[in-house]
Amino acid sequence: MKHSLSLVFVSIALIFATLISSRAESLQMGISVDTVPVSSSFDGAEIVIFGSIETKEQAALYRGEYDVVIRVEGDAEDVIIRKKDRIGGIWINNQSENYESVPSFYSILSARPLNLIANPIVLAPISLGINNLGKNVPVEGEKTLIMNPGEFSDALLRLRIEQDLFSEIPGTLKQLSPSLFRATLSIPANVPIGEHMVTAYLFRNGKILDTNESSFTIEKVGFERWIYDLAHEQGLLYGIMAVLLAIFTGWAANAMFRKN
């Protein structure tokens, strides 16, 4: 119910945005939720991203010459990739490589495979596509992901895909009509907490015509939020409470089973 109501609002907002828009070709977008709550029953979620392509070239639109690609990106984090080697008969973490500003979550939603939509020369500068991550030109003075080609960067991408944290699946975006599209984002249960940036790109003939940005937040709520905040902000108090809880449980068990 809540879902469909917000979709109505999104649609109305899109219509207004269309009326205001003056560009020849533009892209409008809305997300079904602002926040995804993580409570004790959280086991992943689905988010719907709606939008429309606005153009005066109706014939091209009906021929399906436009493509929309949506990128969902979590907070950047620093990671270490370690490789095990056999040393003295046992397997030990030996060599490692560090990577700065790796997205904690990265998902590409599109109707067709990216390589059919645009050339890597177009996609790499904007980090669009898993294989184009870290191929952009670094900005001076800013932390940027630079992927050194090799087994470590390959392992980083492969492991993140296996963990469902990185994905790029054609068919996750569908055209409802020549101008309206709908994309479905599956959020796994191990999704990182925090703000996720959603960027949509409008393509035609392998060129970017327009982009549109939005975001949603994944946050712990209720009891989970309280526990997490307490553990991280008041570690000592949290530890004392954990011990008291254990003492109480031990006492209760002893008292209960002694009567039997």
Place this chain on the structure above:
Amino acid sequence: MSIYLPIAEMSVNIFVLFGMGAAVGFLSGMFGVGGGFLMTPLLIFYNIPPAVAVATEANQIVASSFSGALAHLRKGTVDIKLGIMLLIGGLIGSTLGVYIFSSLRSAGQLDLIISILYVVFLGSIGTLMTIESLNAIRKSKKDDTPPKRKTGHDSWIHALPFKVRFRKSKLYLSVIPVLVLGMLVGILAAIMGVGGGFIMVPAMIYLLRVPTNVVIGTSLFQIIFVTGYTTIIQSATNQTVDVVLALILMVGGVIGAQFGAAAGHKLKGEQLRALLGLLVLGVCIRLGFDLVATPTDFFNIIGSMDEGGH
């Protein structure tokens, strides 16, 4: 039914965890051990980040050792003076252990060291226990005279200075080996996520020659404080104690322990020790195999999402 663990940051099946708690609780009730040495590896097999498994297990052991120690206090089988001496060593050891734990974790060798420590300790204790109990079983079949307890004045340990009288244990003993033993077990408790009963109990019997009837109660008494202290220190420094996970394991554990204790009464002491020895060896072999077998994946990622606790 799945439940989201707020610190481990993963969704798990509550019945699987409850079952694991109950199964380990059953064994610990049967053999009179804390069960940490079984539970921590099980949690790691179940993909709980090792750092969270170790710290959370310390929290669970507080509950099971408190429950057990209450029963021993009521029976009067706790040497509180000896327990406090062991405890002083234990708190020093635990502080060191948490510090070692943090530095190993940032060096990326925590999982390896945990596994090696498990293999070494479980291997040696399991072997000793199995041999000793099999000998006892063989002897008891030949004749029924119980083996004489040594008087406790014949080893080098009893020649050390700073002697103190422990009335309950009927011992006149130097505080040095007591403090050192407490400290070693404290370090292990923090790094391995165990109470250390499986090391403390044999060491008290064979090294300090504490009478068997007060060994378990005294060991449990000091384990409450060492694991309680470890829980608090781990929470304050590594933020890796997951109370939701701990609570599920505690409830499963205390229920399982009751049934285990009842089952244990039906077996003879040496039979119990032989079974426990074999169990310990089994866990050791399983962990040792993982160290030497070619891993399915040579690479692993350490980001904020991969170790839990941030």
